[in-house]
Amino acid sequence: MSTSSTWLGRWQDHQRIFAIALPMMISNISAPMLGLIDTAIIGHLPDAIYLSAVALGAMTLSFIYLLAVFLRMSTTAVVANAFGANDLNAQQKHFLHGIIFALVIGLGIILLSPLLPFILEFLFSVEGELLGLTQDYIQIRVWAAPAALINLVVLGVLLGRQQAKAAMFLVIFTNLVNVVGDVILIIGLDMHVHGAAWASFAAEWSTAIIGLLIVSKHLHIGRLPKLQWNGLTLLARMNGDIFIRSLALQLCMVMMTGYASYYGTTIVAANAVLMQFLVLISLGLDGIAYSVEALIGQAKGQKSTSQIQRWYRLCLLWSILFACVYSLVFWSFGSQIIALITNIPEVIANARTYLPWLIALPLLAHWSYFFDGVFIGLGASKAMRNTMLIASLGVFLPIWALTNWFTELNNHGLWLALSAFMAARGLSQWFWLRQNRESFV
Structure with missing residues (x-):
C-alpha cells in the first residue's frame, strides 16, 4: 500500500466513520423535520396563544435537557473506553451509573418545576392566560424528565458501542410518536396545549422503555450489576465539568439573540x-463528531496510540471537507436560504448584511466540533471545561464588551465575538492536545 493511501486511510476506515456519522446525520435532519410537522399541527389551532404556550414550555424544558447533555457525553466516553477494552462488565456498570444520575436529576427537575413559570414570568414578562397555559404544559410534560434524561444515557451507550443505527431508530421513533400523539390528542380529541404536552410525555417515556430494552439486550444484562463508588464519582466529576462547559456555551449562544434586542426587533x-445556519452546520459536523467520540474512545480503551492518531487524522479530513462545503454553499446560496426562512423584506436585507460572517463561520467552527469529539473520546472533560471557559470568558465576552462600548460595530460586534469565540475554542483545544500527548492513552 502506498504512503499516500495509508495516510488517507482505507475504504473500510471511511465506511466505519460513516457507519456512525450517517445515521446520526439522518437523525439530526429527521428531528427538525418532524418538529416542523409538530409545530404545524399546533399552529393550526384557532388561537395563537396555544402555539405560544407550547413554544415557551417546550423551549424551557429543552433548555434544561440541553444543559443535561453531559449525561450523553460522559456515558459515551466511559462506554467507548470499556468497549475498546472489551470489558462488558464495565459497560454494564457505566450504564447503571448513568441511569442513576438520570433518575436523580430527573426527579430534581420535577421537584423544582413549580418555579419554572415564575422564572418565565420574570424573564419574558409572560402573564395572564398565556402564563397559565404554559404552566399547564410544563407541569404535564415535566413528569417525563427522568425519561428524557434516560434517553440521553441510552444514546450515550449506543454511540459508545458504535451502534448508531439503533440510536437513529430511537431518535426518529421519539418524533414519530410525538407527531402521532399530536394528531390524536390535539386534532382528534381537541385537547389543545394539554394534548401537545401528553404527546411529548408519551414519546419520551415510550422511547425510554424501548431504549432500556435495547441496551439491556446488547449488554446482556440479566440482573443489575453492583454499584461501583469509584465509577460513580468519575462520572459525577465528568458530568460536572461538561455541565459547566455546556452552560458557558449556551450563554454565548443566548447573547446572539438576547443582546441583539438592544439593536431593534429587525436585528433580533x-x-x-x-x-x-448554525443548525445546518451542526447537521454534518455533529455526525463527524459522534464518529470521533466513539472511534477514539474505543482506541483509548485498546490503549492504541496509533489507532487514536489514525482516527484523529481521518475524521479531521472529513471535518475540514464538510466545513469547506458549508462555506461554499453559504457563499453561493446564502441569500436564497435566508429567503426560504423568512419573507419579510427588512429581515432579509439585514440578514444579508451579516451573511459574510456565516460564510466564514464553518471554517472557524468545525475545529471545535471536531475537538469536542476528540476530548469526549479521551475522557478529557476537565480540559473541555477549561478551554470553553477560556473561549467564553476570555474571548467572547471581552470582544463583545469592547465592540459594544468603544465602537459602532453594534451587531457586527456580536458576530465578531461569536466568530472569535469559535476560533478560540478550537485553538485552545488544539494547544491542550499538543501539550498533553500522553493523555492519548
Missing part, C-alpha cells in the same frame, strides 16, 4: 434567521 429577527 435577522440574527434568529442566521442562527439557523
Whole structure:
C-alpha cells in the first residue's frame, strides 16, 4: 500500500466513520423535520396563544435537557473506553451509573418545576392566560424528565458501542410518536396545549422503555450489576465539568439573540434567521463528531496510540471537507436560504448584511466540533471545561464588551465575538492536545 493511501486511510476506515456519522446525520435532519410537522399541527389551532404556550414550555424544558447533555457525553466516553477494552462488565456498570444520575436529576427537575413559570414570568414578562397555559404544559410534560434524561444515557451507550443505527431508530421513533400523539390528542380529541404536552410525555417515556430494552439486550444484562463508588464519582466529576462547559456555551449562544434586542426587533429577527445556519452546520459536523467520540474512545480503551492518531487524522479530513462545503454553499446560496426562512423584506436585507460572517463561520467552527469529539473520546472533560471557559470568558465576552462600548460595530460586534469565540475554542483545544500527548492513552 502506498504512503499516500495509508495516510488517507482505507475504504473500510471511511465506511466505519460513516457507519456512525450517517445515521446520526439522518437523525439530526429527521428531528427538525418532524418538529416542523409538530409545530404545524399546533399552529393550526384557532388561537395563537396555544402555539405560544407550547413554544415557551417546550423551549424551557429543552433548555434544561440541553444543559443535561453531559449525561450523553460522559456515558459515551466511559462506554467507548470499556468497549475498546472489551470489558462488558464495565459497560454494564457505566450504564447503571448513568441511569442513576438520570433518575436523580430527573426527579430534581420535577421537584423544582413549580418555579419554572415564575422564572418565565420574570424573564419574558409572560402573564395572564398565556402564563397559565404554559404552566399547564410544563407541569404535564415535566413528569417525563427522568425519561428524557434516560434517553440521553441510552444514546450515550449506543454511540459508545458504535451502534448508531439503533440510536437513529430511537431518535426518529421519539418524533414519530410525538407527531402521532399530536394528531390524536390535539386534532382528534381537541385537547389543545394539554394534548401537545401528553404527546411529548408519551414519546419520551415510550422511547425510554424501548431504549432500556435495547441496551439491556446488547449488554446482556440479566440482573443489575453492583454499584461501583469509584465509577460513580468519575462520572459525577465528568458530568460536572461538561455541565459547566455546556452552560458557558449556551450563554454565548443566548447573547446572539438576547443582546441583539438592544439593536431593534429587525436585528433580533435577522440574527434568529442566521442562527439557523448554525443548525445546518451542526447537521454534518455533529455526525463527524459522534464518529470521533466513539472511534477514539474505543482506541483509548485498546490503549492504541496509533489507532487514536489514525482516527484523529481521518475524521479531521472529513471535518475540514464538510466545513469547506458549508462555506461554499453559504457563499453561493446564502441569500436564497435566508429567503426560504423568512419573507419579510427588512429581515432579509439585514440578514444579508451579516451573511459574510456565516460564510466564514464553518471554517472557524468545525475545529471545535471536531475537538469536542476528540476530548469526549479521551475522557478529557476537565480540559473541555477549561478551554470553553477560556473561549467564553476570555474571548467572547471581552470582544463583545469592547465592540459594544468603544465602537459602532453594534451587531457586527456580536458576530465578531461569536466568530472569535469559535476560533478560540478550537485553538485552545488544539494547544491542550499538543501539550498533553500522553493523555492519548
